[in-house]
Amino acid sequence: MTVTETVVRTCPLCEATCGLEIQVTDGEVTRIRGDRDDVFSKGFICPKGTTLGHFHSDPDRLRTPMLKVEGEHVPVSWEEAYAYISDNLRPAAEHSAAYLGNPVVHSIDAGLFSRTVLTALGTRTVFSASTVDQRPREIASGLIYGMSVTIPVPDVDRTDVLFMLGANPYVSNGSLATAPDWPGRIDALKARGGTFIVADPVETRTAQEADVHLAVRPVSDALLLAAMATEIVARGHARPDPADEDTLMAVVDALTPFTAESVAEQVGVSAHDIEDVVDRLGASPSPCVYGRLGTTVTPFGTTASWLIDIVNALLGALDTPGGAMFSRPVSGSKNTRGQDPVGSAQSLGRRSTAVSGMPIELGEHPVSALAEEIEAGNVTALVTIAGNPVLSCPDSDRLDEALEKLDVMVSVDCYINETTRHADVILPSPSHVQKSHYDLAFANLSVRNVANYSPPVLPLDDDGLAEWEVLARMAAVLGGGTADRAGAEFVESLVYGQIADAAAASPHAPEGLTREVVDEAVNHAPGPDRILDVMLRSGPHGDWFGLGDGISLDSLIAEPHGIDFGPLEPRIPGLLSTPSGRPEFAHPDLMADIPRLAAALGDERSGKLQLVNRRTLRSNNSWMHNVNVLVKGRNRCTVQMNPADAGGLGLDDGSMAEVTSDAGAIRLPVEVSEAIRVGVVSIPHGWGHDRPGTKMRIARDNAGANVNVLTPSWSVDPLSGTSQLTGIDVTIRPV
Numbered sequence: 001m002t003v004t005e006t007v008v009r010t011c012p013l014c015e016a017t018c019g020l021e022i023q024v025t026d027g028e029v030t031r032i033r034g035d036r037d038d039v040f041s042k043g044f045i046c047p048k049g050t051t052l053g054h055f056h057s058d059p060d061r062l063r064t065p066m067l068k069v070e071g072e073h074v075p076v077s078w079e080e081a082y083a084y085i086s087d088n089l090r091p092a093a094e095h096s097a098a099y100l101g102n103p104v105v106h107s108i109d110a111g112l113f114s115r116t117v118l119t120a121l122g123t124r125t126v127f128s129a130s131t132v133d134q135r136p137r138e139i140a141s142g143l144i145y146g147m148s149v150t151i152p153v154p155d156v157d158r159t160d161v162l163f164m165l166g167a168n169p170y171v172s173n174g175s176l177a178t179a180p181d182w183p184g185r186i187d188a189l190k191a192r193g194g195t196f197i198v199a200d201p202v203e204t205r206t207a208q209e210a211d212v213h214l215a216v217r218p219v220s221d222a223l224l225l226a227a228m229a230t231e232i233v234a235r236g237h238a239r240p241d242p243a244d245e246d247t248l249m250a251v252v253d254a255l256t257p258f259t260a261e262s263v264a265e266q267v268g269v270s271a272h273d274i275e276d277v278v279d280r281l282g283a284s285p286s287p288c289v290y291g292r293l294g295t296t297v298t299p300f301g302t303t304a305s306w307l308i309d310i311v312n313a314l315l316g317a318l319d320t321p322g323g324a325m326f327s328r329p330v331s332g333s334k335n336t337r338g339q340d341p342v343g344s345a346q347s348l349g350r351r352s353t354a355v356s357g358m359p360i361e362l363g364e365h366p367v368s369a370l371a372e373e374i375e376a377g378n379v380t381a382l383v384t385i386a387g388n389p390v391l392s393c394p395d396s397d398r399l400d401e402a403l404e405k406l407d408v409m410v411s412v413d414c415y416i417n418e419t420t421r422h423a424d425v426i427l428p429s430p431s432h433v434q435k436s437h438y439d440l441a442f443a444n445l446s447v448r449n450v451a452n453y454s455p456p457v458l459p460l461d462d463d464g465l466a467e468w469e470v471l472a473r474m475a476a477v478l479g480g481g482t483a484d485r486a487g488a489e490f491v492e493s494l495v496y497g498q499i500a501d502a503a504a505a506s507p508h509a510p511e512g513l514t515r516e517v518v519d520e521a522v523n524h525a526p527g528p529d530r531i532l533d534v535m536l537r538s539g540p541h542g543d544w545f546g547l548g549d550g551i552s553l554d555s556l557i558a559e560p561h562g563i564d565f566g567p568l569e570p571r572i573p574g575l576l577s578t579p580s581g582r583p584e585f586a587h588p589d590l591m592a593d594i595p596r597l598a599a600a601l602g603d604e605r606s607g608k609l610q611l612v613n614r615r616t617l618r619s620n621n622s623w624m625h626n627v628n629v630l631v632k633g634r635n636r637c638t639v640q641m642n643p644a645d646a647g648g649l650g651l652d653d654g655s656m657a658e659v660t661s662d663a664g665a666i667r668l669p670v671e672v673s674e675a676i677r678v679g680v681v682s683i684p685h686g687w688g689h690d691r692p693g694t695k696m697r698i699a700r701d702n703a704g705a706n707v708n709v710l711t712p713s714w715s716v717d718p719l720s721g722t723s724q725l726t727g728i729d730v731t732i733r734p735v
């Protein structure tokens, strides 16, 4: 007899956190659609969300550990895999490093247990996808608010003028701003008479919806924002919180060289257009400025992130409804635990990498430095968890070669791809429908305070391990313990114990809370769920283990469509941890970058084309190209060019071109588009699946070219170490 059931869960693929309604027939996922009752996404879904079943049943997805024997990966038992790790990685720990990829933050298992592996390994050399992404925003937040997790998000549902720089949420579904259904939210903004303004060198899907589109030159955002700050004051729009007025005016004084007139040439739009945007924001009762990837992966990423906050604060739009606000995660966060807004000063520049002296901030090395550290012999052993740096990181041909020089490499991943093909051992993580899910990371970035827990939809494969257990066993064996369930539970007890102790010691805890009360109340099996239970119960809406009124994991399980705790509320000064007890808008490490920005006013143009990044709706960085329904149809890995640029080079739509930068060269088809600014070209990342030794058959048939062969490893934001991935000088010729 056929058994069909319908379950709901949160999509783990991107930051939008959509609710999915999943139909399961005889243990197979047979249909996925949007969950109309989800409290946050209300039925919204994108094409990727419907493919979790395809991914689950992909025959190329790893189901057993793989060991490289004479250059070929062969399936082995867990015992053999962990024995290899014990014999080979453990002795190499002294020169080991780790790379953590993007899906780590989308997984409660990997999010809570990746660090146990690094701790057991004893490595201080940690790389992650953050330094090809949002690290500048986190650094700016650390300096200004005292904690890197304290990131302002646009209150998109209440603003009436939204100015968005370097983001394309109609395609990416949003980032550092968790909000399922950006199209619906922007429509609602317009329906209430609001204005939507976009700054992007490309007239993207998002820019097409804008009332005003500034087709800025790449890497010019910090200049634009600096000028906006001074123009807000000059044009009489400043209305900062009186407590911050002196600090903000000190910043504006230092920004005197930047005016609409002085930056117009570099930004590539007229002074009048800049003034118009300033006036629209200034005239609005609830304006909001939001910047994303296009503003962070540049040599001025940290400075641009800082200046966004300066502009919002000058407009009186920071921490106020309709402006840029701060989430208050239901599962708690560093910035929900304290009570005292006064903390010690943060500063940059304490550590740097050995070879090039790139900054090491927030405990992480820039991925731009990974290849050279391996080449120099400083890193001889590498662990990768949920990452594909060979496609996602700059100068990737060089990195690809460097990985071959390692003595030992271990990966935790679902595929044998461009990166994991170098690994001696690959430990498989189960498919996403076999995991429980809770968005610990994105609760910090959400435009509403929402909580939603999903149990696994399907059981583990025979002999399969949950991802937390894969990682905890590895930590156990690296720490000298046993690579079995007992070893994993020992590691879990350390993580659980830390969180349970912190809950018992919380300044918010009610009278009578002890570690014993916590242990007695928590009734979930060892693993991420019982840790989550502690976090929820000691979070801002928690039941304090029965001593108060509020939620627990069990009450969340009883609400499969999630619980909505409402719109964001002002949180300054409570969430601060700064010497002054106010935001450090004039932090000396940020002010110190103003002369470098002023020097950029005089930059000569190279006369070359400038490469910018691009996302496409049916991709998810590098790893979903083995799902046929997502890659079929026209080739999306193209170089988009304005007709004026293409024509001048004798290129037509569909003709093959060679694109060359100082780092390398790739060949791919041309897509002629009026939407792109003259002098700018765009190529998506995550492609280039033609390397030998990978086992992703559909991806190989749709290989595309790897844009990160073109991005230079030597150009980083000097404050954060984040790679420059946009505004790269390239030349193009027909082939």
Ligand SMILES: Nc1nc2c(c(=O)[nH]1)N[C@H]1C(S)=C(S)[C@@H](COP(=O)(O)OP(=O)(O)OC[C@H]3O[C@@H](n4cnc5c(=O)[nH]c(N)nc54)[C@H](O)[C@@H]3O)O[C@H]1N2
Binding pocket: 014, 015, 102, 133, 165, 166, 167, 168, 169, 171, 172, 173, 174, 175, 199, 200, 201, 202, 204, 216, 217, 218, 219, 220, 221, 292, 293, 294, 295, 298, 612, 613, 614, 615, 616, 617, 618, 619, 620, 621, 622, 682, 726, 727
């Ligand atoms: N479909 C899909 N969705 C995704 C992903 C994916 O790969 N595919 N990846 C996910 C991840 S990991 C992330 S971090 C988010 C990112 O999500 P977003 O931050 O929305 O990033 P992008 O979609 O890359 O949009 C960046 C925009 O910046 C523009 N740009 C480039 N350089 C500059 C510049 O110098 N200045 C300005 N103002 N604009 C510039 C580009 O043209 C592009 O339109 O998306 C997530 N969602």
Ligand SMILES: Nc1nc2c(c(=O)[nH]1)N[C@H]1C(S)=C(S)[C@@H](COP(=O)(O)OP(=O)(O)OC[C@H]3O[C@@H](n4cnc5c(=O)[nH]c(N)nc54)[C@H](O)[C@@H]3O)O[C@H]1N2
Binding pocket: 100, 101, 102, 103, 107, 110, 129, 132, 133, 293, 385, 386, 387, 388, 389, 391, 392, 393, 412, 413, 414, 415, 417, 429, 467, 613, 614, 620, 621, 622, 623, 684, 685, 686, 707, 708, 711, 725
């Ligand atoms: N040129 C250019 N380069 C870019 C960008 C750009 O816009 N332009 N964007 C950058 C950004 S924002 C990011 S975040 C990075 C992403 O950089 P990475 O995180 O290095 O790359 P991904 O393609 O996301 O690789 C994810 C890996 O995790 C595996 N995986 C998927 N799910 C799971 C899981 O649940 N568990 C485990 N263990 N493994 C899993 C996949 O098979 C894949 O190997 O790329 C960056 N690179």
Ligand code: SF4
Binding pocket: 011, 012, 013, 014, 015, 016, 017, 018, 044, 045, 046, 047, 048, 049, 050, 173, 180
């Ligand atoms: S928008 Fe993101 S979270 Fe929503 S269905 Fe698509 S991939 Fe999943």
Ligand SMILES: [Mo]
Binding pocket: 102, 133
């Ligand atoms: Mo990202």
